[in-house]
Amino acid sequence: MKKIALALLTLTFALSACSAGNAASRSASPTATQGSTQTNTLPASATVTMTPTISPSPTPTAIYKVVGLNFGPYTETGQSPDLGTVISAEQLARQIDLIAPYTEWIRTYGCAGLEQVIPLAHDHGVKVAFSAWLGKDEAANDQEISCLVKAAVRYEPDLLIVGSETLYRGDLTAAQLIDYLDTVKKILPEFTVANADTAESWLKKTALLQASDIVLANLYPYWAGKDAARSIAWLDSAYTQIQRAAGEKEVWLSEIGWPDSGNTIQEAVPSPANAAAFFLNFVSWAQTKNVNYFYFEAFDEPWKETETAPQEAHWGIWTSDGQMKDGMEQVFNGGTVPDNWTPTETPTPTQVPASAGAYTNPPSSNVTQGPPAIFISGWPKNGIVQGSVKNVDPSKYHVAVYIQVNGGWWTKPYFDAPLTAISTYGYWATNYITGGNDEDATEIVAVLLPNEASVQLAEGGGLPDFSNYASARVSR
Structure with missing residues (x-):
């Protein structure tokens, strides 16, 4: 971000503070502010959607409220941030009225057009984590940061999030992201300001850990291909790794969930039963471990579905028309399950289950001693390469x-x-298909590295030398 941007934003802050001094009301405006969560640019053809769809029943009483819900309001047919849809204040109010009795926090994914979420949620006593969506477009990013500053001054959200998975997507470098974080922190020093990204991004970005006031990590056993019944054990291990990296900083799970429909990934099967069971199991773990989180997500959002990823539209606790899905009520009724995530034996992998696929070099026995070893399955499907390791403590290694x-x-x-x-x-x-001509790959190498080892990047040249470490190779 250019230095002039900081000066302009500081001026924006000063002007906003003056104009909003007596206007920081927690009641919602009757009109929507135009914008979109992700494109940040409103097409000339965009229209405000006014059609009501959700008619909540009388306010229920939840025995247990989740810590937080990720909230995307694009629930009606044809609504999409990519199309510049502006969600009306009336629709936002109906949605928040519905979910407010069940949660302590709401998290958004952008600023422009969603400012009214803050006062609407506050009217229910619900806290708000308000976000600026960042991408590759510097001008759009500056608009989102300016929007975030104005909304913070006027409505006082409870947490500010600058960027979501920008490192994972490769939209920004860590240095660029830290620049945006520092800008907001300088303008709004009284607010907690954080970034949200994948666990892998956090584990390797020490400077980002220092720049973010708290750590917001996205963890998905589903995307990692874990069986729903054993997924929380994997989550427990992954969360522990992030905690170690974060040191004294608080770690929240900013995204966690399970879809009820879509593609099966390895052992991860999306279904209504698995989605409900995972929700109950996860909340039981989070309560036991005293972990704060934003569950993904409040509503199904039809616009997210694609031909190759139909599951993207099926993560909601509620359907797109506001009906709570079967089995989800167990959590809000105070239900829990016993600990099934604490290892009962040394977590050294033994055999690869038959359901995981045919491995090129599968472990032949329950060997728990010997040299470190890594295996890759047959040529990956659906853009995901997978495998197993043997004779190591998984918490002390990466691939x-x-x-x-x-x-x-x-x-x-x-x-x-x-x-x-x-x-x-x-x-x-x-994932190995993440850009360029990755689909044309003819060979894949996986290297088993101890946590203290440095990783060498390959940028189109030769393969780095990892002759001192275990590796596996598959080709086609």
């Missing part, structure tokens, strides 16, 4: 993945996230 495309080698999944975590049970998985 570095490289692909060969047109004779050159590339780090995967991203330069900003070059390492893949290993589950408690010794399994690992990561």
Whole structure:
């Protein structure tokens, strides 16, 4: 961000503070502010959607309220931030009226057009984590930061989030993201300001850990291909790794959930039963561990569905028309399950289950001693390469993945996230198709690295030398 941007934003802050001094009301405006969560640019053809769809029943009493819900309001047919849809204050009010009795926090994914979420939620005594959506467009990013500053001055949200998975997507470098964080912190020193990103991004970005007031980490056993019944054990291990990296800083889970429909990924099966069971199991773990979180997500959002990823539209606790899904009520009724996540034996992987696929070099027995070893399954499907490790403590190792495309080698999944975590049970998985001509890859190498080892990046040249470490290779 250019130095002039900081000066302009500081001026914006001063002017906003003057004009909003007596206007910091917690009641919602009857009109919507135009904008969108992710594109940040409103097309000329955009229209305000006014059609009501959610008619909440009388306010219920929840025995247990979740800590927080990720909130995307684009629930009606044709609504999408990519199309510049402006959600009316009336629709926002109906949605927040519905979910407010069940949660202590609401988290948004952008600023423009969603400012009214703050006073609407506050009217219910619900706290708000308000966000600025950051991408590759510097001008759009500056608009979002300016919007965030104005909304913070006027409505006083309880947490400010600058960027969501920007490192994971490769939209910004860590240095650029830290610049945005520092800008907001200088203008609004009285607010807690944080970034949200994947666990892998946090584990390798020491400077980002220092810049963010708290750590907001996205963790998904589903995307890691974990069986729903054993997913919390993997989560427990992954969360512990982030805690260690964060040191004294508080760690929240900014995204966690399970879809009820869509693609099966390895052992992770999306279904209504698994989604409800995972919700109950996760909340039981979070209560036991005293972990703060934003569950993903409040409502199904139809606009997210694609031909290759239909599950993206099926993460909600409520359907898009506001009906709570079967089984989700167990959590709000105070239900819990016993501890099923604490390892009862040394977490050294043994055999790869048959359901995980045919491995090129599968472990032949329950060997718990010997040299470190890593395995890759047959050529990956659906853009996800997976495998297992043996004879190591998974919490002390990571996997570095490289692909060969047109004779050159590339780090995967991203330069900003070059390492893949290993589950408690010794399994690992990561995306290898994340840009460029990755689909044309002809060879994949996975290297088993101890946490203290440095990872070498491959940027189209030769394969780094990892002759001192265990590795596995698969080609086609």
